[in-house]
Every structure is written in C-alpha cells, then in structure tokens.
Amino acid sequence: MAIVAETSRFGKLSRPVLAWIVGLLFFFPIFWMILTSFKTDADAVKPEFLLFFTPTLENYLNMTENYDYWRFATNSVITSVFATVFALAVGIPCAYAMAFNPSRSTKDVLMWMLSTKMLPAAAVLYPMTFLTKSLGVFDTHFLIIVVLMLINLPIVIWMLFTYFKEIPKDIIEAGQMDGVSTWGEVKEILIPLAWGGIASTALLCFIFCWNEAYWTVRLTTTEAATLSKLIEGNRAPEGLFFGRLSAVSAAAVGPIIVLGWFCQKQLVQGLTFGAVK
Amino acid sequence: MRRAAPGSRVMSDRKLPRLLQTPAVLLLLIWMLIPLGMTLYFSFIRYVLNSLRRPEWTTPSLSNWRGFGNYQFVLNNKDFLFAIQNSLLIVCSILFLTVILGVLIAVLINKAFPGRGIVRVLLISPFFVMPAVNAVLWINMILDPVLGLQGLAVNGINGMIASLQNAPVVGWFFSLWPQLEPISFRATQTSAYAVIIMVTWQWTPFAVLIFMTSLQSEDQQQKEAAVLDGAGLWSQFRFLTLPHLSRPIAIVVMIQAIFHLSLYAEIEIVSRGNGNKNLPYLIGEFANNNIGAASATGIFAVILANIVAIFLLRMIGKTLME
Amino acid sequence: MGRIVLENVTKSFGDAQVIPPLNLTIEDGEFAVFVGPSGCGKSTLLRLIAGLEETTSGQILIDGEDATRVPPSKRGLAMVFQSYALYPHMTVRKNIAFPLRMAKMDQAEIDKKVEGAAKILNLADYLEQKPGQLSGGQRQRVAIGRAIVREPAAFLFDEPLSNLDAALRVGMRLEISELHNRLATTMIYVTHDQVEAMTMANKIVVLRAGHIEQVGSPLDLYRTPRNLFVAGFIGSPKMNFIEGSEAEKHGAKTIGIRPEHITVSADSGPWEGTVGVSEHLGSDTFFHIHNSGLAETITVRADGEVGFKHGDRVRLAPREDVIHRFDAEGLRIA
Numbered sequence: 008m009a010i011v012a013e014t015s016r017f018g019k020l021s022r023p024v025l026a027w028i029v030g031l032l033f034f035f036p037i038f039w040m041i042l043t044s045f046k047t048d049a050d051a052v053k054p055e056f057l058l059f060f061t062p063t064l065e066n067y068l069n070m071t072e073n074y075d076y077w078r079f080a081t082n083s084v085i086t087s088v089f090a091t092v093f094a095l096a097v098g099i100p101c102a103y104a105m106a107f108n109p110s111r112s113t114k115d116v117l118m119w120m121l122s123t124k125m126l127p128a129a130a131v132l133y134p135m136t137f138l139t140k141s142l143g144v145f146d147t148h149f150l151i152i153v154v155l156m157l158i159n160l161p162i163v164i165w166m167l168f169t170y171f172k173e174i175p176k177d178i179i180e181a182g183q184m185d186g187v188s189t190w191g192e193v194k195e196i197l198i199p200l201a202w203g204g205i206a207s208t209a210l211l212c213f214i215f216c217w218n219e220a221y222w223t224v225r226l227t228t229t230e231a232a233t234l235s236k237l238i239e240g241n242r243a244p245e246g247l248f249f250g251r252l253s254a255v256s257a258a259a260v261g262p263i264i265v266l267g268w269f270c271q272k273q274l275v276q277g278l279t280f281g282a283v284k
Numbered sequence: 285m286r287r288a289a290p291g292s293r294v295m296s297d298r299k300l301p302r303l304l305q306t307p308a309v310l311l312l313l314i315w316m317l318i319p320l321g322m323t324l325y326f327s328f329i330r331y332v333l334n335s336l337r338r339p340e341w342t343t344p345s346l347s348n349w350r351g352f353g354n355y356q357f358v359l360n361n362k363d364f365l366f367a368i369q370n371s372l373l374i375v376c377s378i379l380f381l382t383v384i385l386g387v388l389i390a391v392l393i394n395k396a397f398p399g400r401g402i403v404r405v406l407l408i409s410p411f412f413v414m415p416a417v418n419a420v421l422w423i424n425m426i427l428d429p430v431l432g433l434q435g436l437a438v439n440g441i442n443g444m445i446a447s448l449q450n451a452p453v454v455g456w457f458f459s460l461w462p463q464l465e466p467i468s469f470r471a472t473q474t475s476a477y478a479v480i481i482m483v484t485w486q487w488t489p490f491a492v493l494i495f496m497t498s499l500q501s502e503d504q505q506q507k508e509a510a511v512l513d514g515a516g517l518w519s520q521f522r523f524l525t526l527p528h529l530s531r532p533i534a535i536v537v538m539i540q541a542i543f544h545l546s547l548y549a550e551i552e553i554v555s556r557g558n559g560n561k562n563l564p565y566l567i568g569e570f571a572n573n574n575i576g577a578a579s580a581t582g583i584f585a586v587i588l589a590n591i592v593a594i595f596l597l598r599m600i601g602k603t604l605m606e
Numbered sequence: 607m608g609r610i611v612l613e614n615v616t617k618s619f620g621d622a623q624v625i626p627p628l629n630l631t632i633e634d635g636e637f638a639v640f641v642g643p644s645g646c647g648k649s650t651l652l653r654l655i656a657g658l659e660e661t662t663s664g665q666i667l668i669d670g671e672d673a674t675r676v677p678p679s680k681r682g683l684a685m686v687f688q689s690y691a692l693y694p695h696m697t698v699r700k701n702i703a704f705p706l707r708m709a710k711m712d713q714a715e716i717d718k719k720v721e722g723a724a725k726i727l728n729l730a731d732y733l734e735q736k737p738g739q740l741s742g743g744q745r746q747r748v749a750i751g752r753a754i755v756r757e758p759a760a761f762l763f764d765e766p767l768s769n770l771d772a773a774l775r776v777g778m779r780l781e782i783s784e785l786h787n788r789l790a791t792t793m794i795y796v797t798h799d800q801v802e803a804m805t806m807a808n809k810i811v812v813l814r815a816g817h818i819e820q821v822g823s824p825l826d827l828y829r830t831p832r833n834l835f836v837a838g839f840i841g842s843p844k845m846n847f848i849e850g851s852e853a854e855k856h857g858a859k860t861i862g863i864r865p866e867h868i869t870v871s872a873d874s875g876p877w878e879g880t881v882g883v884s885e886h887l888g889s890d891t892f893f894h895i896h897n898s899g900l901a902e903t904i905t906v907r908a909d910g911e912v913g914f915k916h917g918d919r920v921r922l923a924p925r926e927d928v929i930h931r932f933d934a935e936g937l938r939i940a
Contacts, residue, residue, distance in 0.1 A: 023397035029389055030403035033489065037409055039433070040421050052431040054440065101308035104301035116309065122593045123316045124542045127585035129564035131319030133571050133578060134326070138318070157315045164308060177691035180658050185705035185752070186679030189300060195704075199695040218414035220549040238416040239549070249425055256417040267412045268405055275408070275493050 037264070044253035051249035066254035074237060076258060083233040085148055086223070087216035090155035091209050094163045097156070099205070102167035103197060107179055117168065120161040128158075128221050139226060146230045151223055155216045163212050170204025171197065207273045210266075217263050234259040320586070327354050327579035334573060344575075354580035363566055364581070368588065371562040374479055375544045379537055381484045386491025386536065387529065391521070393492075394499045411489040419553035422482040429466035438466040472559025479550045479560065487543075491536045498532040499525070538596045545589055563588065607669050608682075608759035608792030609634045610655060615664035617650055617816075624650055625816040627664065632760075632794060632809070634669075637786050640796045641803040641839070642813035648796045649764055651813070655794065656685050656762050668759060679708070684753035685762040688769060690745045692737040692752075698724075699733040702751045709756075723751040726785075743774045750785070760792035767802065779805060800840050804828070812836050834936035837862050843892055843907065845930070848900045858931035858939055865892065865907040867925040870914070875923030879904060881914045895922065 043051050045062040070076045105113050139145040174197070182196050198205065220235035227236055241255055267274055330341045330348040341348055358364050393403060413421075429435045441464055448458040469478035502525065510520050548564050551557055557565045563585040570578035610632040617625040624647050632638045640648040653659040655666060657678035666674045673681050684705075692701050699720055706716045724730045727747040737745055746766060753761055763782070767775045783806050786793050797803055803810050804824045812819040812827065812835070820832040824840075831837035837845050845862045853861045869875065870893055879898035884891055888910050895904040906922060914920055931939040 022392065022395065023399070026393045026397060026403050027399065029392065030406035033485070034406035034409055036421055036426060036485065037413065039425060040417075043425060054436050057436065097308045097311065100304035104304035108301035110301070116305070118597045120308075120312055121542070122590070122597065123312050125545055125589040125593050126316065126320070127564045127567065127582060127589060128546055129548065129567035129571070129578075129582065129585070131323055131582065132568070133575050134319045134322035138322070157311060160308060160312060175689055175691065177687045177689045178693060180678075181685070181687060181691035181693075181752075183658065183678045184656060184683070184685045185756075186708040191708065196693060200693075202695075214412060218412075220414060220416045221546070224416075224549075235414055235416050235549075238414070238420060239553075249431070252420060252424065256421060260413045260417050263412045263414075264409055267408060271405060271408065275404075275497065 037260075040253045041257050042253075043249055044257045046250045046253075048248045048250040051253070066250045067258070069251060070254050070258060074241065074255060076237070076255070079232055079234045079237040080258070080262075082148070082151075082231055083217055083235075086151040086155055086231065086233060087213050089148075089152045090159065090216045091212045093152065093156045094159050094212050095167075095205065095209060098160060098163040098167050098208075099193070099198075102164050102171050103193060105164075105168050106171035106174075107176065117165060120164055124158065124161050132225060135222075136226065146227045146232075148231045150226055151231045151233070154222045154226065155219055158219070158222070159212045159215050162215070163208055166208045166211070167201070167204065170201050170208070173204075174200050203273065206270075210270050210274055214263055214267070323579045323582045323586075325579075326575050327583050328352075329576060330354075331575040331579075332573050333575065350576060354576040355583075357577055358570075358580045358584065361577075363561055363569075364584075367561045367563050367566040368584075370476060370560060371545065371588070374476060374483075374547065374562060375541060377480045378483050378487065378544055379540055381480070382488045382491045382540065383533055383536060385484070385488045386495050387526075387533075389488070389492045390495035390499055391525070394496060407492055408489050410486050413486060415486070415549040416553065418482050418486050419479075419550040422485070423469060423478055423554050427467075427469040427478055427481075429468045435466050438464045470555045470558070472555075475551075475555035475558060475560035478554045479547070482550060482554075483544065483547065487540055490540070494532045494536055495529055498529055502528050534599050538599070541592060541596055545592065607634050608632075609667075609669055610760060610792065610794070611665075611667040611670075612651075612655070613665040613667065615651075615654060615666060616662045617647075617654055617659060618662045623662075623816070625654070625662075628816070628818060630811065630818065630821070632792060634792055635790050636808050637783075637793045637795065637806060638809045638811060639803040639807035640794065640811045640813055641798065641800055642819075643839075644798055645815075646813040647816040648798075648813050650816075652685075652762055652764055652794060652796045656683055657681050658685075682756075682759040683762055684756045684758035684760075685764065686746075686749045686753050686766045688765040690737070690749040690769075692745055692748055694737050697734050697736055698729060698740070698748050698751075701737065701748055702729075702755055705752060705756045719755045720751075723754045726754065726788075727751050742770050743778060746770065746778055747781075750782070754785075754789075758791070760794060763793065763795040765797055766795075767797070768799075782806065801842060804840065810840075812839060830938065831862075831930065832938055834860065834862070834932050837930055837932070837938075843905045846901060846904050848904075850900070852900055853931075856929060856931050859934045860932040860936070862930040862932065863924045864928070865905040867928045868904070868906045869923045869925075870895075870906045870908050870912065870920050871923065872918075873921055875921035877904075877922040877924070879920060879922060881916055881918045881920055883916070884914065886910065893920075895920065898922070 042058075044066055045064070046056065046060050047063055047065060050056040050060050105117065136145070139150055144150040178196060178200070179192060182192050187195055217233075218235070219233075220239065223233045223235045224239050227233070237255060238259055241252065326344060328350060329344060329346065330338075330350045330353070331344050332338075332341050335341050389407070393400060393407075410418075424432060426433045429438075445458050445461050445463075449455050451458070467474060469475060507520060507524060510524055515523070546564050547562060548568070551560055551562060551565050552568075554560065557569060561569070563581065567578050567581045567585060570581055612628055612630045614627045614629060615625060616623060616627050628651070640651060642648050650659060654661050657673070657676060661674055664674070665672055668681055668683070693704065696704065702720045702723055703716050706719060711719075720733070721730070724733055727750060729744070729747055729751060732740060732744060732748075737748060740748065749766070766782075767778050770778060779802060782793075782795075786806075795802075795806060807824055809821060810824055810827055811821050814835055820827060820836045827836060827840045831840060834847070838847070841864055843865045845864050846868075847860050847862050849860050853859060877898055877900060879895035882894040882896045882903070884893045890910055891908050891912055893906045893908060893914060895906060896902075898904050904922065933939050
C-alpha cells in the first residue's frame with residue numbers, strides 16, 4: 008500500500024522496534040525455560056548466575072535416565088499420531104457430506120458437535136474412569152487414542168468443513184459428469200484440492216492431542232502415560248529443581264514448537280479454523 | 285429402492301451424505317450421552333467413595349435415591365457461587381485481554397518490516413506450549429516471589445535503591461522510596477491473576493494470527509478511498525479496520541471460550557484451587573469422595589456451558605454457512 | 607446421436623416450483639440456445655438435462671431412452687461450466703484425459719485422443735501446464751477439450767463465455783460455432799446474452815420464470831416475436847414500444863418498431879422529436895429521441911455518417927411493413 012500519509016516516523020522506525028520488543032517479550036518465557044534447563048538446580052536460583060553460567064547437560068541426562076522420558080515421549084507420539092489419523096478418517100467423510108450436500112440440519116449438527124466440546128470434562132471424569140476400568144481399557148493406548156480423537160473431532164470437522172466449502176461446487180459436478188465414483192471424488196478431487204487445509208487441520212489436531220492434559224493425566228497410570236503426565240507428576244515442590252523442571256518441560260514442548268516453526272504457514276492458516284480469509 | 289440401486293448417483297444423492305456423517309455423529313453422540321447419562325443418574329443418588337458409617341452409599345444404586353438433595357447440597361456450598369463467579373472472571377478477563385492485545389499486535393506487525401518472519405515465529409511459539417508446562421514455567425520460574433524472576437527482580441531493585449540511598453546529593457530522594465514487596469501469586473487473592481496472565485500469554489498469539497490473516501484481506505481500495513475522504517489513521521482503524529475484524533473477533537471469542545471454560549491444569553498447578561476454583565475444579569474436588577455432589581455440580585456446569593454456548597453460537601452461527 | 611426430449615418436466619426446490627411442466631424437443635445435431643434473464647430457470651433446465659439436479663416429475667429422453675433416473679456420467683453428455691471447473695491440481699493433459707481415465711480407457715488410446723483434442727483446440731503447447739498458468743480463453747478451451755474427448759451425444763454449455771472479456775468472447779463464440787459445424791453434435795447452450803443466442807443458435811428457446819416463451823430460429827424470433835417479452839428481449843438495441851393513440855391507429859394495444867426500421871431525417875416523417883444522447887459506433891449511430899409524444903425515448907439506428915447533435919429537432923419515419931402489433935395480453939396480432 009502506498010499511502011503517502013503512512014510515511015511517518017512511527018511507521019519507519021518505531022514500528023519494527025516495537026514489534027521486535029513484543030516478539031521477544033512473548034518468546035522470553037520459553038527462552039528462559041531453555042536457558043534454565045542448562046543450569047544445575049543450584050545455579051538456577053542464584054541471581055549471580057542469571058545469564059552467565061557454566062552450561063551443563065546434566066538435567067537432560069538425568070531426565071532420560073531417571074524419569075523415563077522416552078517412554079512418555081513415545082506414548083505422546085503414538086497417541087497423538089493415531090488420534091489425528093482417526094479423527095481425519097472419520098472427519099473427512101463427514102465434512103465432505105456437509106459441505107457438498109448440506110441439508111437444512113447441517114448447521115445445527117455442526118453447532119451441536121462444537122458444543123460437545125463445552126461439556127465440562129470434570130463432570131464426567133468419574134463415570135469415565137469407572138466405565139473404562141470396568142471395560143478393562145483404562146491406561147491403554149487404545150483408550151487415549153479414542154478419547155483424544157473424540158475431543159478433537161468437532162474442531163477437525165469444523166475446520167475441514169470450512170476448507171471444503173471453499174472448493175467450487177462446479178468442480179465436484181464436473182467430476183460427476185466425468186464419471187467419478189463417490190470414492191473417486193474424494194480421492195481424485197477433494198483430497199488433492201483441499202490438501203493444504205487437511206494438512207493444517209492435521210497439524211492443529213496433532214498439537215491439541217500432544218498438549219491435552221486432562222484425560223491423558225487422569226485416564227492413565229503408567230502404560231499409556233504421555234508427556235503431560237510426566238509434567239504433572241514432576242512439578243516439584245516450589246522453587247526446587249528449576250533446572251531439572253526446565254529440562255523436562257523443554258523436552259516436552261520442544262518437539263511441538265520446532266514442528267510449529269517448520270509448518271508455520273499451514274498452521275497460521277489452520278489456526279484461523281478456515282473461518283477467516 | 286432396488287430399482288435405483290446400480291450406481292445410481294441421482295437417487296443416492298440424499299442417502300449418501302447421511303451415511304457419511306453417521307460415524308462422526310454416532311461417535312460424538314455416544315461420547316456425549318453415556319457419560320452425561322451416568323452423571324445425571326449419580327446426581328440424584330447418594331454416592332460416596334468412602335463411608336465407614338454408611339457403607340451402602342459406596343455403590344451406586346437406586347435405593348440410595350436422594351432426589352434433588354445433591355443439588356441442594358451444592359447450592360448451599362459456599363464454594364459453588366464463588367466457583368461460578370471465578371469461572372466467569374477468568375474466562376472474561378482472558379477474552380478481554382487477548383482480544384485487545386491481539387488487535388494491537390496484529391495492527392503493529394501487519395506491515396512489512398525487517399525480520400517480520402522471525403517476529404512472527406517468536407510470537408506464535410507460546411501457543412504450542414502445553415498447558416501443564418505453561419503453568420509450571422510461569423508460577424515457578426517467573427512469578428515465584430522469592431526464586432522466580434519476579435522475586436529476583438524485586439530483590440534487585442530493592443538492593444539498588446538501598447545502595448542509592450547512601451549516594452551523595454540524590455540519596456535523600458531515594459530514601460523516600462518504599463521497600464518493594466514481591467507479590468505471591470499462589471495466595472488466595474492473587475492466584476486467579478496468575479492463571480489469567482499465563483493463559484493470556486498462551487492465547488494472545490492465537491488472536492494475533494487470526495486478526496493478522498484477516499487484516500491481510502482488508503480492502504486496500506476502501507482504505508485509499510477513506511484517505512481521499514480525509515480519514516486519519518484513527519478514523520481508518522475505527523471505521524474500517526475494526527468492523528472488518530468483527531467476525532474474526534467473534535471467532536476468537538468462541539474458540540477461546542470453548543477452551544477456557546474447562547481450564548483445569550493451570551488452576552491445579554498454580555494453587556491447587558486455593559482461592560481460585562472454577563467449576564471444573566470444584567467438581568474435581570467433590571469427586572475425591574462425594575460423587576453425588578460432583579455429578580450435581582457437573583450438571584450445573586453443563587447448564588452454564590450451554591448458556592454460554594447458545595449465546596456464542598447465535599453470534600457465530602449466522603456467518604458460518606455463508 | 608443426440609436427440610433430447612423433455613416431457614412434462616418439472617422441478618421444485620422445496621415448495622417453490624422453478625420449472626412448471628415443460629415440453630421441449632432438441633433434434634440431433636442442433637445448436638439449441640436457452641436464453642432469458644437471470645433467474646428464468648435456464649441453468650436449472652440444463653442441469654436437469656445433465657442429471658446434476660433431480661427432476662421432480664416428468665421424463666427426459668435421450669435418443670429415445672428414458673434417462674430421468676440415470677446418473678450424470680451415464681447419460682453420455684458432456685458439460686462446460688461457466689467457471690470452467692478445471693481440476694486445478696492436474697495438468698491440462700490430465701484434465702482432458704480425466705473422463706477417459708475414469709472410463710478405464712486404455713492409456714495409448716487416451717494419449718491419442720488427448721493429442722487430437724489439443725490439436726483441434728490449439729492447446730498442444732500447453733498440455734503440461736496447470737490451469738492456473740493459462741489465460742481465460744485457454745482455460746475455456748481446456749474445458750471444451752475435456753468435453754470433446756468423451757465424444758458425447760450432446761454438449762451442454764452453461765454460460766461458458768460470461769467470464770471472458772468482450773474481445774475474447776467474440777473469438778470463442780466463433781470457435782464454438784466452428785466446432786459445432788465440424789462435429790455436428792447436438793449442443794445446448796445457456797446464456798443471458800441475446801447476441802450469443804442470435805449468432806450461434808439454430809434454435810433459440812426463450813425462457814421466462816421457467817416457462818418457454820417461444821422456440822424458433824433466430825430469424826423467426828426476430829421477425830415474428832410471439833409476445834412483448836420476446837420482442838423486447840431479442841434484438842439490440844431493444845425494440846421501441848409505443849402505446850396510446852398511435853397504437854390504436856394500427857388496431858393494437860401496443861405497437862413495436864425496431865430501431866433499425868426507423869429513418870431519421872431533418873424534415874420527412876410522421877413523428878417528431880428532440881435528439882438526446884447519440885452513441886457513435888462508427889458504422890452506425892444510435893440516436894435516443896425524446897419529446898416525441900409517443901414514448902419516453904425512441905431509439906433509432908442510423909448510418910454512421912448521419913450527424914445530428916444533442917438538442918436538434920428531427921423527424922422520424924417508421925417502416926410501416928415491419929411494425930409489430932400486440933394486443934392487451936401482450937400477444938402478437940397476426
């Protein structure tokens with residue numbers, strides 16, 4: 008935009024400076040956590056070692072040896088990946104039908120789905136624990152995958168729906184004229200065309216699964232426990248073990264942050280839930 | 285039906301969509317109805333996990349029917365009203381802060397400047413932090429009054445002032461300064477603020493990104509027309525940008541409300557609910573023993589969520605199908 | 607072969623009937639154009655023929671066989687959409703080959719047909735490009751190519767030129783006409799532009815609110831419009847309508863006279879008026895005459911050299927033999 012009035016001092020100098028300050032400020036807690044993770048527990052709370060200290064990998068070594076980090080991490084990966092895959096497998100056909108053959112109730116169904124996300128999880132925690140224990144699925148990967156899939160399904164369907172709606176109906180009809188089957192329509196036209204949207208949806212779903220900290224903590228003990236459980240279990244008494252705590256935390260959020268950076272573009276698109284152009 | 289069966293696209297037009305929606309609808313229906321049904325049932329009976337005096341209450345049974353007793357018990361509990369107020373306080377504060385900050389930051393970084401890509405990466409990062417880590421990080425390493433950065437900073441400032449008080453000429457001025465007291469965010473009065481701070485930090489990036497995406501689609505010709513019409517920067521923002529953002533704001537509010545109504549990990553970690561319960565947390569506390577009361581509270585929470593949902597969906601629903 | 611017959615076809619969306627019972631026959635090899643103002647049901651009618659919409663009642667026969675319940679791809683028809691509806695993720699080659707691939711045709715055969723179509727449509731150089739890299743006219747050709755390779759019984763065109771700019775539109779119009787002459791396949795073409803209808807069709811179907819107002823060759827419609835609506839719709843500039851005493855003189859409620867059938871001059875003719883805006887096209891000039899006492903404006907088409915200015919008083923002489931007369935119902939008086 009080349010509006011003359013914009014070439015003020017503010018636009019030239021202050022904007023980048025201010026923007027950088029804001030960016031650094033928001034990133035600072037994460038930076039601080041990573042920095043602290045390289046300090047010993049004793050150094051971490053000493054003001055004199057605030058910025059200058061002898062870095063150590065002790066915390067990370069300790070974490071993998073004593074805290075069984077890899078098992079939790081593996082569980083997180085397994086449950087998040089499968090939950091995402093299943094959510095897409097159930098969500099894509101549903102969103103496809105809603106976007107291309109909407110009926111009068113489509114909007115209400117969509118809204119109802121979203122509203123299931125508002126049910127307070129705590130209210131059904133006890134019945135869920137009771138039920139899963141009596142069914143013998145408590146603390147299994149299967150259970151966590153199913154639960155993660157279900158809590159993210161409404162968002163997945165909604166996002167996919169908004170992406171699919173972007174596809175011109177003409178193209179789907181052209182496909183019908185050209186003789187594609189319903190499955191062919193999904194495989195040959197829908198998925199290639201909405202690929203960006205599907206990828207965004209999958210990424211966001213994966214992140215929500217990874218970060219989920221209610222059911223994953225309460226429906227597991229050891230077998231299927233994820234990184235959220237590791238954090239919950241190891242938030243040490245106040246002020247102690249900052250170094251160790253930081254290392255565990257950094258190792259829990261690190262993979263996701265890096266993934267987020269790499270897929271920034273898709274994510275930004277995904278985060279808007281397809282509802283903002 | 286048989287007549288149309290072989291590959292009849294025209295006929296199946298009505299049935300196929302319903303078929304494709306069935307798995308998703310069915311799954312969510314089960315996911316909603318079974319636990320909800322059980323909660324409803326438990327909310328009308330006496331059901332506790334441990335009772336030496338009345339062991340028959342420890343198994344759910346219709347013979348322990350209590351009618352609306354659990355509801356009455358919950359309503360008379362002093363924590364209940366507080367939890368509702370606190371839930372609303374937390375959600376509304378977060379919404380308010382994230383929307384304001386989000387709009388400001390989005391407008392700030394909407395124009396190109398050196399390193400914009402990096403700033404965006406920095407800004408987006410908090411959103412990926414898992415809630416448990418977020419809480420642990422903030423309450424321990426940043427907000428802790430002694431060992432966290434806050435404590436260290438307050439200490440440092442106090443030390444600096446103390447040393448300045450002995451300085452010549454200006455020393456008298458600094459001796460007027462009070463000793464700064466660090467704030468404990470685990471205390472009854474302040475723990476809600478800690479939660480608000482950390483969740484705002486995590487979700488502001490979300491608001492920023494949505495608003496930024498929306499700003500990029502703003503009609504530049506409209507803006508140029510406004511400049512020709514003599515609109516200043518503020519008028520442009522007030523009469524063009526803000527209305528343009530109304531839909532994204534509605535979406536930010538809705539999505540966040542969905543997530544924050546069920547806030548739990550942060551509250552648990554900051555103060556174990558001390559002075560800062562919300563409804564989910566209160567339910568969790570009841571559920572340690574009194575399942576009946578927990579279930580009744582759960583039903584109240586469902587009702588509250590539905591009120592909020594109806595309110596929000598009205599707001600969004602209209603524009604969704606466009 | 608491609609003879610398409612509609613028998614008592616109706617279509618309702620909910621309670622709203624958009625196509626009342628309708629009968630129409632399109633002969634094999636005909637170029638039929640459905641024309642009418644927007645919302646007249648012409649696109650719906652085309653989509654009913656294509657099978658993209660279900661008929662509410664009635665029958666659609668294609669080459670004598672009932673196709674009412676046959677899925678779109680099995681009707682042997684090909685459609686070209688207004689938005690082209692190309693598959694953006696496929697190259698031009700893959701786009702054109704798509705219907706053949708769906709029909710499980712042999713790859714060598716597919717290649718041969720695609721090359722053939724590309725040659726006819728001047729697309730040979732673009733086969734490996736994606737639709738996004740092509741211009742509007744080229745995209746339209748790809749869409750036509752995708753239709754041609756199927757060797758359909760009939761082509762259906764849904765306002766195919768409305769997204770092109772004026773110059774391209776004229777070019778594509780000629781190309782489609784040429785294609786029809788070469789393939790001699792039935793074509794059904796939907797447009798709201800009467801110029802397209804007049805220049806391309808063998809048979810024009812004028813529609814209004816789902817009703818067929820008139821069916822006939824372009825010249826039939828031009829010479830003997832059945833009612834006021836058709837008279838006003840066909841021909842450019844629009845026919846002048848005059849009511850009142852002048853019409854009564856001709857024994858009609860309304861008379862219509864086309865701009866090209868009025869001669870404008872300084873001194874001869876029964877009518878008189880003041881020149882308003884004159885539009886100079888070079889070859890022709892359109893004068894908009896006011897204050898004639900006959901109608902708000904009378905449009906007159908004159909030779910490009912005729913040079914009246916705004917405000918000049920002029921006299922108008924209509925050709926009596928081509929005055930159209932309409933009764934109180936708006937129907938033509940023979």
